[in-house]
Amino acid sequence: MPYLPYEFLPTEYHYSWEIPLWVKEYNGSRRFLWIPQDDLMCPETQQFHQILAQPQIFDNITIFNEDSSAFARNKYDDISLKRILNILWNDPGSVSGHSKIRLFSDEWAWVYENMSLGYEIRVDRLLNVTHAILSSNTSANAAIFNAVDGDPSFWKFLMRLFMDRNEYDLYMKYIKMLLTPIYKAIGWIGNESDWNTSVLRSTLFPYAVLFNIDNSTSQAVNLFNQLVSNCTGRTSNYVNCNPLSPDIRKAVYCGAILNGTGSVYTQMKTYVQDAWKNNRYFSREEESLEYGLTCTQDPDNIKDLVYFFINNGHAHALENFEFNNKASDVLYNILLNDSQAIINASALRPFLYGMTGLWYSNTRLTQMKNLNTTLSKLDLNNDTQNILNEYVNKVSNASQKGELFYPKVTRWVYDTLVPIGQTPWKLRLPTDQVADSYTLHIFPYIPSSYTSPPGKEFTFDGTNKIVLNITNATSTLSLNTHRHIINSLTVQDVNNNTLPIAMFARDYENAIMEIKLQNPLAVGAQVTVTIDYIGFIFSQPTAGVMVNYDYLEINGQRSWIFATHFERGPSARSLAPCLDEPSYKAKWKITLYHPSDLVALGNMLEESIMVFPGLIRTVFKQTPPMSSYLLALSIGDYASLKAVTKVDKVLVRVWTWNGMQNYVEKALQSAVDTLDYMSTYLNQPCPLGKLDLVALPQFIGRAEGAMENWGLILGDYNEFLWHPDYSDTDTLNRVMEVISHETTHQWFGDLISPAWWQYLFLNEGFASYLYIDVISNYYPQQQAYADSRWFYNSESAMTEEESFGGLLPTIPEPSLVGSGQEGMFSISIYSKAAAILKMLKDTVGNVTFQTALRQYFKENQYTAVTDETLWGYVSQAAANAGIPNWNYDGFLNVSSFMRPYTYQSLYPLIKVVTSPDGYFYKYQQYPFLSNLTVNQTNFYNQLWPIPIFTRTPNANDNSYNWLISQNSVSMQNTDPWKVTNPERTSFARVCSFKTFANSCQNSVYGTGKCNPVAPDFRATQMCYGLQQNKNSYNVLENLINVVQSSLETTYFPQDYNAMLNGLSCVPDESILEKYIRYSLQGYYPTQLLDYVAQNDVLPNGSRLYNFMVNNLIDVVKSTNFERFVQNMVVGWSTDAQLSQVFPILT
C-alpha cells in the first residue's frame, strides 16, 4: 500500500508496485521474493503473480526488506514486531545495522506522519524499538545513532518532551540506559582515523555530557584542562595550541562548563572572543565554544552570557540555549524586565528560540501568552510584534504535541523502568507529619459515551489538596506518589501564603516524593500541598486504577467499567499523592467526573451532583478518618437491588452490570444479615451509614474474591451472583462466605485498621472467623456446615504449613512482610489467625470475649492498632471475669498466651503418654515440624501455652488445663475414656498413637472403641505415629490380624485401611519390604501397595521400583503384578523414568 493514506493522495494514479524483497528467515537464512503489483490487467502477469503469491512462503520470515534493499517502508503488526524485538534483545548481532536502521526509521516515520496528520500514534512501539537497538548496540555504529538523531530527530523530540518536565529524573533512567553502552564502547581519544568512531563522537558525546553519562563530564574537564595547560602563555589563536580533535570539542566544552569550576567559564569566554576575532573562515571552533558556554546551569552565568553574546554581535548564539532547561526561566525574566535591550539589539528571534526550545506544555503556553500580553503593552513595532506572535503560535503547536505525547511516553517509561507496584511498599515515610484531610478531584478518561480529548484515553486528570499537620520540626514534606505526571505543586500555610520550595525530588522505585521547603516548619504547623497531576488507568482489570474492558451486557451492548483496587500493587498512591500507609488515617472528600449515562460510586454517598453536557460531576460526602488502601471508586452502567438493615436502618445496595441485578439477591441478604449481626454483636453501628457492593464482570484475577473497601466492596461476580437454575449449593456457600467476610471487614480492618501490614491478621483473622458466627446465627439449620468451616480453618492452616514445611508467622517481622510463600496474604493471616482467635474465645469464654471486643471498638474506632492493643482489651476483660493466668500469678495474660502462636510459625503437637499399667498419663508438646525450610523466627523455643480441653463421660464442659512446658505432671487416669482437644478447640494436633497403641494392643474387638481419635484423623494418626514410634509396628500388625477376620472390616473398612496406610509409613525398610511381599502374596490386601506408593518418600518415587529390581521374580509371578506396576509408576512423568520401565521387563 502507498505510504500515505489514500485520502491524502491524488486519485489519478494506481498505487501499486512490484517489490523485490530480501527477507530474513527465522533460522537466519536470507531469501528473495517478490510482492506482486495488484494490477492484474494483462493475463501474462496474472499467471506470473499466481506463481509468486504463495502465502505459505511467509511463514518463517522474521525481517522483511533485509538491509533495506527495496525502496519501501515496512509496517509490522504487533506480533511480528514482538518477534523482531525478541531477536534484537537475544541475538542482536544477527540483525544487520541496515535492518536496525530501517526498523527504527519506519516506526519513527509512522509516528511522525500520524503526529502531523493528527492520527493516533503508537509511540510504545517506537520506544520499544529504540530501547532494543540502542541498548544492545555496544559498538561504534554511528549510523544507528545517527538514525535516531536524524532529520527529523527522534532524539531531540524526546528531549523536548521531557527536559522541561517534573519527571526529568525518571527519563534520565531511560536516557542513561540507552547511551551508556555506546558511550563506554568508544572512548574520547584514539582511532581518530576511523570515520565511524569520529562521527559517533561528534554526534553522541554532546548528549553524553549533557546527560552526565558515565564519566563523560569528568573526562571533558580533564580534556579541557589539557587544552588550558597546552595553551599556557598564549594570548591569541588558541586554536593553534588546542590538542583536542575538533570532533570532540563541542562535547568537551559543554561538559567542562557543566562539571568544571568557575574559571572554566571565564577561560572559555576568552577563547570564544579570540575565535570570533581570528577564525573567520573556520567557524566550527566558535560554534563549539558558543555551544559549550550555553551549557552553563548557573543563572548568573546565563544572564551574563545573554549580554555577552548581544554586545559582541553574536546574538545568534542565544539559540544554543534551546536544550538548557535552566535557561528558560532566566531568559524569560530578562525579557520581562529588560525587553528593550533584547529588542533594540534585534536579538529577539534567537532569544525566543533559545528560551522556548523546551516549551512543550500548556503551562508554558500560558506563560508565553502572558509574556505576549505584557510586552504588547509596550510600544512595539510591527516586526517585533510579528516575531512574538510567531512564537506564541510555535509554543501553541508545541504544547499541543507535548500534551498529546508526554503522557504516552511517560506511561511507557513508567511501565518499562519502574516497578508496577509493591505488595506491600517497603520503604516507609518519615514520621514528621500526619495527614488531616484530602480534597481530591478525579476525571478519568475511559471508552464511553463521553469522547476523551486526544491523548487522554486511559489517563485521568487529578487535583489533590492535602492538609498536613507537622509533628516534628522539618523542612521536608514527604508524600507517596506513583505513576504520576506532576503538572504543578504548591505549598501554602494556614494563611494561604505560598511557601517557597527549594526543590522536590522523587524516588520512583519506592513511590515517594520529597518536597524540600526553603524554610523549616515548626511542630504544630499546618500546611496545604496542592498537586495538579495526570495518572494512568490500566486498560485491563488489575490491581491499581483499572478498567473492565469491553464486557458483554445482557442486552448485547459492550461496555467499559472504571474501578480501583488498592490493597496491593500500585496502591492508592497511584490514584492520588497521599500518605499511603494504613496508620495515616485522614478524611477524604472526593469529586468524580463521569459520563452522564454511567453510575458513579465511592466510599460515601453523594453530597451533590452537577450535570454538564454528557458529563456529571459527583461530589461524595467527606469520609471519616480512614486508611488510604480502603479508598475505592467505580463508574459503570450498573443496576442494583437494595435493602435497609433492621438494626441501624443502613442502606445496602448490591450492584452489578445492567441486566444481571436479579442474581444478587443472596449477596444482598448476606450483607444485610452480617451488618445486623455485627452492629449488635459489637454494639457499634455500621460505620458509614451505607454499604455498596459491586459484582464486577472482571476483577483483578480469577479466584481473587473481593476487596473490603470501606463502604464500597468490589469483587469478582462469581462471588456475588447466584442463579437458581445454574448455581449449586457450593456456589451459594461461597457467596454467603465472601459477602459476609467482606462485610465483617467494615469493622475489622476498616473502622479499626492495622498499624502496619504485619498486623493484617487483625483484619483477616476476624473476617475468616465472624462470618461463621453469622451463618450459625441466621441459618441455625446449617450448624453442621458452620462447624465444618471451623474445622476447615484450623485444618487448612495446619496442612498448608505441613506441605510448605512451615510458612511465615501470623505476625511476620516487618522486613519479611510479603516475602513468604504466599506473599502478604498467607493462610497464616486468614485461617490460622481465625483458629487462634477462636481458641482465645473458647479459653476466656464467649461473654468475656465479646465484652473485650466491644470495648476495643468503643475506644479505638477510626484508628490503627497493633496486636497488643487487642490483647490488652481481652486481658482486661479476662481480669474482670476473674480468669486466672496458668501459673496463678494474676489474671490471664493474653499477650503471653497469644504471642507464641502469632510470632512463631508452625503449631504444637500434643502427645498423650499413658503409663504401661494404664493408671497414669501425662501430656507432652512438640513442634509439628522440626526441619524448617523457610526463614523462621523462633522467639519462644517452639513452645506454646496450650489450654488442653478434654472431654470424658463425666465432664462435657469446656474446662481445660494448661500445658505450658514440654511435659505436664503425671495425672491419674480415672475416666473410662477421655478425648483430648475435642473439636480441636486448641490450635494443636493431638498425637494419640501411643495411647492408641497401649489401649488397643490387646483388643479383640478391633479399634473402634479403644482409639481416642475420631475416624477422620486416624490415617494421619497411624502414619505419623508409626514414623515417630517405629517399634510399634507390631501393634498394628496384631490389630490387622485381629480385624482381618472381623465382620466390621467388611462393612466399615475405613479403620482397617487407616491401619494399612499406617503400616506403609514404617520407616524400617526391611519391614516395609515384608509388607509389600505380603500384599503381593495376597496375605495383606492390595490396597497396601496403593498406600506404599502414596507415602513413598524416596526421590523419584522409586520405592516399589527398587523392590522390583531386587525381587523381580516375586513381582512378575504375583497375581497382583498389574496393581504393583500401576502403583510403581504413580507420579512418574519423566523420560528417565519411562526408560527405567523397559530394561527390567525385558
Ligand SMILES: [Zn+2]
Ligand atoms: Zn478479607
